[in-house]
Amino acid sequence: MNTHDKRDGGIARVTDVDVIDIRFPTSRELDGSDAMNPDPDYSAAYVILRTDALDGLEGHAFAFTIGRGNEVQAAAVAALRDHVVGLPVDALCADPGSVSRALNGDSQLRWLGPEKGVMHMAIGAVVNAVWDLAAKRADKPLWKLLADAAPEWLADQVDYRYIEDALSREEAVTLLTRGKEGAWAREEHLVAQGYPAYTTSPGWLGYSDEKLVRLARQAVADGFTQIKLKVGADLADDVRRLRTAREAVGPDIRIAVDANQRWNVAEAIDWTNALAAHDPYWIEEPTSPDDILGHAAIRKGVTPFKVATGEHVQNRIVFKQLLQAGAIDILQIDAARVGGVNENLAILLLAMRYGVPVCPHAGGVGLCELVRHLSMFDFVALSGTTEDRVIEYVDHLHEHFKDPAIIANGHYTAPLTPGFSSEMHAGSLATYRYPDGAFWAADLAAQEKETNR
Ligand SMILES: [Mg+2]
Numbered sequence: 001m002n003t004h005d006k007r008d009g010g011i012a013r014v015t016d017v018d019v020i021d022i023r024f025p026t027s028r029e030l031d032g033s034d035a036m037n038p039d040p041d042y043s044a045a046y047v048i049l050r051t052d053a054l055d056g057l058e059g060h061a062f063a064f065t066i067g068r069g070n071e072v073q074a075a076a077v078a079a080l081r082d083h084v085v086g087l088p089v090d091a092l093c094a095d096p097g098s099v100s101r102a103l104n105g106d107s108q109l110r111w112l113g114p115e116k117g118v119m120h121m122a123i124g125a126v127v128n129a130v131w132d133l134a135a136k137r138a139d140k141p142l143w144k145l146l147a148d149a150a151p152e153w154l155a156d157q158v159d160y161r162y163i164e165d166a167l168s169r170e171e172a173v174t175l176l177t178r179g180k181e182g183a184w185a186r187e188e189h190l191v192a193q194g195y196p197a198y199t200t201s202p203g204w205l206g207y208s209d210e211k212l213v214r215l216a217r218q219a220v221a222d223g224f225t226q227i228k229l230k231v232g233a234d235l236a237d238d239v240r241r242l243r244t245a246r247e248a249v250g251p252d253i254r255i256a257v258d259a260n261q262r263w264n265v266a267e268a269i270d271w272t273n274a275l276a277a278h279d280p281y282w283i284e285e286p287t288s289p290d291d292i293l294g295h296a297a298i299r300k301g302v303t304p305f306k307v308a309t310g311e312h313v314q315n316r317i318v319f320k321q322l323l324q325a326g327a328i329d330i331l332q333i334d335a336a337r338v339g340g341v342n343e344n345l346a347i348l349l350l351a352m353r354y355g356v357p358v359c360p361h362a363g364g365v366g367l368c369e370l371v372r373h374l375s376m377f378d379f380v381a382l383s384g385t386t387e388d389r390v391i392e393y394v395d396h397l398h399e400h401f402k403d404p405a406i407i408a409n410g411h412y413t414a415p416l417t418p419g420f421s422s423e424m425h426a427g428s429l430a431t432y433r434y435p436d437g438a439f440w441a442a443d444l445a446a447q448e449k450e451t452n453r
Contacts, residue, residue: 015052045121047059083102120339194411196390203258
């Protein structure tokens with residue numbers, strides 16, 4: 001009997017979708033602090049797809065948020081439950097694009113977007129859970145499942161609606177077919193060497209200069225060739241911090257700066273140019289992620305410094321316009337912002353079509369674990385290069401994952417465990433479930449005691 005079947009040999013189906021509100025108290029250390037998000041509590045609206053297959057495999061994934069509102073995100077995921085429960089698992093895993101299209105196309109839920117915001121992130125979580133399950137059933141890490149797939153099948157996983165003026169299915173097949181040339185040698189290289197990373201750990205806005213210098217030097221000693229600093233709260237502070245970091249790492253290390261959407265267009269240009277003496281490599285999220293023409297104007301105004309954005313870009317359609325408008329030098333995908341792997345495939349193909357390097361956003365909780373799979377697929381079987389490409393790395397919360405991101409000599413190691421690396425330890429889920437997990441129950445009780453004194 002096929003273990004992917006049910007005990008009675010019948011067709012296995014999705015039996016349940018669990019949704020768990022998980023929060024980590026990261027704001028207490030100022031980890032993750034930037035100009036717009038001074039006190040994030042890294043959180044996940046966590047999904048578990050359960051089936052009645054004999055193999056006992058589950059699909060895990062999550063939408064990432066930074067604390068308050070995670071209950072809203074979790075409710076959005078729960079609203080998708082009825083679309084998924086009862087689906088035949090074989091068919092679902094053979095074509096995750098089918099569920100992606102069905103969820104995005106729901107005629108009533110679509111009003112809450114379309115294809116943006118809380119509902120879209122919820123769809124992304126469910127779609128990513130399907131990919132986790134599909135990769136586990138195929139007994140491959142997700143990057144390899146994608147890299148081994150036929151170009152026609154991968155091209156069919158993309159929804160071309162609203163992007164066909166920039167990328168047709170035929171062009172996608174051509175890019176993916178070309179991407180397969182020499183893939184085997186690149187896979188060997190990837191498994192041996194890993195994929196280049198950069199680190200944001202030294203540069204949080206809430207850190208002292210002393211901590212910045214210590215962590216920046218440590219990053220170089222650890223083999224990183226790029227670091228990133230948060231900017232945008234105070235210009236004099238930023239000039240001092242960038243100068244301090246530059247002195248600590250020397251001229252050959254790239255230092256990206258990240259304003260987390262703090263500025264208007266003119267302000268972004270002036271502020272970035274005021275940092276020029278210390279050679280920032282890219283300016284990230286200078287303004288609103290929805291302002292395509294603003295990014296184009298900023299790019300013109302800050303040349304030769306590069307403009308990067310993407311972690312808050314809501315869908316493939318906005319990415320398409322950023323590329324069409326020549327508004328960005330670096331495209332930053334995020335594994336848990338858009339509608340899951342299918343939409344990120346579309347975005348990787350668009351970036352390839354326009355010749356813009358992809359340097360993913362990561363950090364938070366679990367984003368490093370997920371997004372490395374997408375870049376590794378891109379290297380093996382799409383763009384075929386890591387030149388000017390780095391995945392963000394932040395050294396937080398990896399211990400909660402069964403297949404954590406591992407960095408060696410400034411590179412992400414290729415994960416070899418089947419799945420999307422999205423599964424957390426059961427103990428972590430039990431401890432950090434909000435508000436009744438062991439950590440939060442104790443913490444809220446202590447706070448109540450404090451208030452009553
Ligand atoms: Mg950022």
